[in-house]
Structure formats: structure tokens, C-alpha cells
Amino acid sequence: MRLTLSLLLTSLALPGWASEGTRVQVTGEIIDTWCYYSGVMGGPDAVVGSAHHTCALWCSAGGIPVGLLAEDGTVYMVLKIAQDDASASGDTQLSLAAHTVTADGMLYERDGQNYIVVNEVVSDADIENRTHEDYGTIPSFSFPEPK
Amino acid sequence: MMRKLGMLFALVAAPVAAQDFSEGSNAKSWNLYAEVPAKFEARVVDVLCELTGDCSDDCGAGSRQMGLVRTADDVLVLAMKNSQPAFTGASEELAPFCNQIVEVDGLMLEDEDLGASNVYLVQRIKSADADWIKANKWTKKWAAKYPEAKGKGPWFRRDPRIKEIIGIEGYLGLGLEEDATYAEENF
Numbered sequence: 001m002r003l004t005l006s007l008l009l010t011s012l013a014l015p016g017w018a019s020e021g022t023r024v025q026v027t028g029e030i031i032d033t034w035c036y037y038s039g040v041m042g043g044p045d046a047v048v049g050s051a052h053h054t055c056a057l058w059c060s061a062g063g064i065p066v067g068l069l070a071e072d073g074t075v076y077m078v079l080k081i082a083q084d085d086a087s088a089s090g091d092t093q094l095s096l097a098a099h100t101v102t103a104d105g106m107l108y109e110r111d112g113q114n115y116i117v118v119n120e121v122v123s124d125a126d127i128e129n130r131t132h133e134d135y136g137t138i139p140s141f142s143f144p145e146p147k
Numbered sequence: 148m149m150r151k152l153g154m155l156f157a158l159v160a161a162p163v164a165a166q167d168f169s170e171g172s173n174a175k176s177w178n179l180y181a182e183v184p185a186k187f188e189a190r191v192v193d194v195l196c197e198l199t200g201d202c203s204d205d206c207g208a209g210s211r212q213m214g215l216v217r218t219a220d221d222v223l224v225l226a227m228k229n230s231q232p233a234f235t236g237a238s239e240e241l242a243p244f245c246n247q248i249v250e251v252d253g254l255m256l257e258d259e260d261l262g263a264s265n266v267y268l269v270q271r272i273k274s275a276d277a278d279w280i281k282a283n284k285w286t287k288k289w290a291a292k293y294p295e296a297k298g299k300g301p302w303f304r305r306d307p308r309i310k311e312i313i314g315i316e317g318y319l320g321l322g323l324e325e326d327a328t329y330a331e332e333n334f
Contacts, residue, residue: 037181063238137318
């Protein structure tokens with residue numbers, strides 16, 4: 001009984017949930033997750049691609065998590081890209097805002113979220129999603145009127 | 148002993164998912180479709196460290212995404228946003244409390260259709276016996292980091308990295324010619 005209780009208490013005291021993860025290769029768009037999840041700027045189709053490129057830069061530079069929005073609609077929160085572990089306002093993720101990429105990395109799932117540690121950006125197709133043709137720019141002030 | 152053990156198991160197995168984290172919250176609404184006020188105690192973690200064991204002594208000092216492992220149910224909540232309406236995240240607010248137990252108050256986003264679950268906008272933080280502080284330090288830290296960008300207007304119009312990218316790729320990210328066409332058609 002003491003052993004059982006000891007094992008239980010030991011398991012409760014383990015720090016973190018560090019695990020091996022699962023190797024994945026995902027193709028999708030590097031998105032601004034706050035605008036996507038919150039709806040603060042409009043529906044999910046409007047806050048991706050060229051319409052939202054400038055806002056995606058603002059949010060990425062501002063330290064909001066970037067995500068990889070896969071073709072099936074799954075969002076993977078990006079925690080690291082190659083050697084750059086600056087997932088809050090980092091240079092690498094900033095340079096990929098709104099780009100469609102294929103990423104090879106490790107997937108970690110916890111409490112309803114998918115997190116990805118990208119080992120390699122296998123391909124970068126730049127911006128493919130020309131959403132400004134349907135939505136203009138989101139938000140509209142992200143493209144200032146030329147002087 | 149058996150009774151104590153039974154109580155311990157009952158405590159562990161309690162249906163904490165049913166717990167209402169909005170109780171006692173003074174979070175201000177952002178009028179978001181999926182927002183739910185939430186005040187809870189949590190351990191502040193570097194998410195990369197928590198999930199993979201790739202750790203840094205100071206949780207990255209604001210450069211890594213931060214999470215909150217809730218005391219009540221051990222759920223990892225991703226802190227996505229601070230309290231400033233200025234396109235700013237929560238890492239700079241939480242990193243000073245790396246691996247500490249704090250109380251937080253803010254808005255949880257729960258939107259099953261989009262997959263938003265356990266993601267959070269933190270508005271206030273309370274550490275131990277200290278008073279509540281507002282999670283609104285990001286823009287001051289940015290200003291200290293980029294003194295050369297001092298000027299009028301919001302930070303995101305003056306940020307050197309953003310200006311450089313827009314200067315090359317344009318606001319649409321498709322090149323300056325596409326920007327010119329868009330401006331001609333829309334202004």
C-alpha cells in the first residue's frame with residue numbers, strides 16, 4: 001500500500017510532460033493565430049493570405065504565436081523553426097508570415113492544441129493565398145492610403 | 148490508510164473540467180465570440196521546455212511562447228495575448244514569472260469549430276503576496292529595445308523589421324507592383 005501511494009505521489013510530482021513527439025510533415029500557411037482564433041478581425045477565411053499579410057507581420061513581431069494552418073484546417077502552434085527557438089517575435093517566423101510552406105518536424109499534442117517543432121522548412125512557396133482579391137485588406141487600415 | 152487513499156484518489160479524479168474558472172474574475176470583455184472570463188492559479192512555463200525538455204534558464208526571457216499549467220487540473224493553457232489592443236503577445240508579460248506559481252485573470256477562447264481550446268488572453272497577473280499587475284508591458288519593452296524607432300504613431304508602424312519587409316514585399320506581401328495596382332484600384 002505504501003508503495004502504491006508512493007508511486008501515485010511520485011507521478012503527481014513529475015515536472016512537465018516532456019515527450020518524444022511524433023514526426024510529421026505538414027503543408028500549410030503560416031498564420032497569425034490570435035486573429036484566426038478570436039475572430040477580432042472577421043471570419044477565418046479573411047485573416048489569412050495576402051489580405052492579412054501586414055497584420056500577420058504586426059502580430060508575429062508583437063509576439064503572438066504563429067501557427068501552421070494545414071490544408072485540412074488543423075492549426076499547429078509553431079514553437080521552433082530549425083535552430084531559431086524565438087517563437088515570440090523571432091526573425092525566422094516573421095520572414096514567413098502568410099507564406100505557404102511544407103514543414104518537417106515533431107508534433108506534440110496536449111490539452112486540445114497541436115504544437116510543432118519544425119526541424120526543416122522543406123519548401124517555401126511564398127504567399128499563394130490571394131485573399132485581398134475577395135476581402136481587400138484586413139484590417140483595412142493595414143494598407144494605408146498612399147500620400 | 149485506505150480511507151485516506153480513497154480520498155486522495157477522489158481528489159485526483161474529481162471532475163475539474165466542470166469547474167467554473169470565471170468565478171471571481173474581473174476580466175474585461177473584448178466582445179469576442181468565443182471569450183470566457185477565467186481566473187485561475189497556474190505554474191508559468193516555457194511551452195517548448197514543457198513539451199520537449201528543450202529548456203532555457205529564464206524561459207527565453209520573452210522570446211519563447213509561454214504557457215500556464217493550471218493548478219486545478221494540470222491543463223496547459225497557451226497564453227497568446229496580453230491586455231494591450233496593439234497586436235501584442237503575452238510572453239514578455241509572463242517570462243518574469245518563469246516556473247513560478249501565479250494567479251492570472253483574463254479571457255479564455257473556446258471555439259470548437261476553429262480548434263481554439265485552452266488559449267488565453269491574460270489581463271492581470273498576481274505573484275505570491277504581491278498586488279495584481281496589468282499585463283500591458285509589451286510596448287514599453289519594445290520602445291526600450293528600439294530607441295531609434297521613437298516617433299509618432301503606433302509601434303507597428305515604426306518597427307524596423309516590419310518596415311524593412313513591407314519595403315521589399317509590400318503590404319500585400321506580393322511585391323511592390325501588386326501594391327501599386329491595389330492602391331490604384333482602391334484609393
